Amino acid sequence: MIPRAEFWNNVVADLRMAASFVTILPVASPKPAADGAVARATWALPLAGLLVGLAGAFVYKAAIRFGLTPNLAALLALATTALITGALHEDGLADTADGLGGGRTRERKLEIMRDSRIGTYGVCALILSFGLRWSALAAIADPLLVAFALCAAHTAARAGVPAFMALVPPARPDGLSASAGSPPGRSVAIAFALGALALALASGPGKALVGLILLSLAGLLLARLAVRQIGGQTGDILGAFEQIGEILILLVAASFRMGG
Template sequence: MSQQRRYFLLAVGFFTRLPVPSLPDFQESELQHAARYFPLVGVLIGLLAAIFWWLASWLFPPALAILCSMAATIYLTGAFHEDGLADSADGLGGGMDRARRLEIMQDSRLGSYGAIALVGMLLFKFQALSALTPAILPFAMITAHALSRLMAVYIMATASYVRFAGKSKPIATTLTHAELVYASVFGLLCWLGFSLMLGVNHSPAAAMRFVLLTGLPVLAIWMWWRNLILRNLQGYTGDTLGATQQLTELAFYLGLVAWEHVA
């Protein structure tokens, strides 16, 4: 249990700004074991996002409450995933070959493609969250943050790491089947639990539509993004994992908006 606690704290410390106890004798290889807890870190971030939204909703109109929640998650993660999205967009959009794309992605400066991707992501996310019924908004946040981080783990499990220098080096890892199962449980339980809750409050048919309308967009975006990075980079980088999280989080919100529209 103490070793599992260490792995969880390592995942929290690496992906968030939340304070964690000192972890002596850290080895980069430990992140292979910590990967199982990435979706659980998403649950934590989603829960905090929901709490910030709930507190802000007592003081501000709905739109401002959502913006407060979004700002809180960006602060809590240090814009880790947003930065990955922007760097990925710059590299894939501006590079003519694999070497140049990787070089651009390592550049800390924000380019046109990255700025457009980042602004577009934030606007789409805000509009999608604003379109959701407030009663399901907290559950949507928790599920989206957990499921999107699971999608990043699936990239790690099905592709090769292609950059061996830079800020993303520590997350290069090879997952075991057991670690993949752990991550899947943490990520999928939120999604399935959400669908069961909706089935109780609405109908089994509504729950099935929820699974299809939220699951298919996430899967489609994941497959498109994975194929894109494999074709252009022959694998993944830490930046592309951050982009995976952002893209699939938005895909889940959009699917949920569609579910509410047809339910």
């Protein structure tokens, strides 16, 4: 049995590693990143996402308090979340769209995804991502409901990443995803539970169920597409999965809001 002090030290180290993995915050963990440490720490990715969502919610609330419209406040909130994450997930979405949409062979698709330049597919994907999320937040409008939606979206969108990494093999042996390793079942289960809890607390069990179903279907479709086209997942694919998750949760929140 692990001593209590060591247990909490490991928890804090995992939290810091997860935050440093998906944000630009200077919270790098002293825990070595080798020997599967990153994969084990993936259970904390939803909590790192919660921090991002809270930052976006704070900026949205502040913008409304200063008299800005929901449209402008939503844009500032999205800019904040992109800044905190270093646009890591947006970059993954753009590279995924360019690679899967532009290459003819597996090798060419992977080559495009590693190219730092952005193509037409990537630009279109980013426009759609920002446009859909911005429209959803502006439609929700109420600062408290926006806060719930942002926190739920950023938490739940990252909750499925460990499962995706565990179930879909890496497409290349030397990529970011391959070096991170495959998350153990415990990390997958904890991350999923955190995501489900965030959805339930933010929107109630009914909306949470809808969100979980949509996230699962999106993950299955993206996994099948990635395996068929490039042989598995990469860090870019994981970023695209996170972005799709954000979009779906925010759209669900907006649709229920508009439907009363």
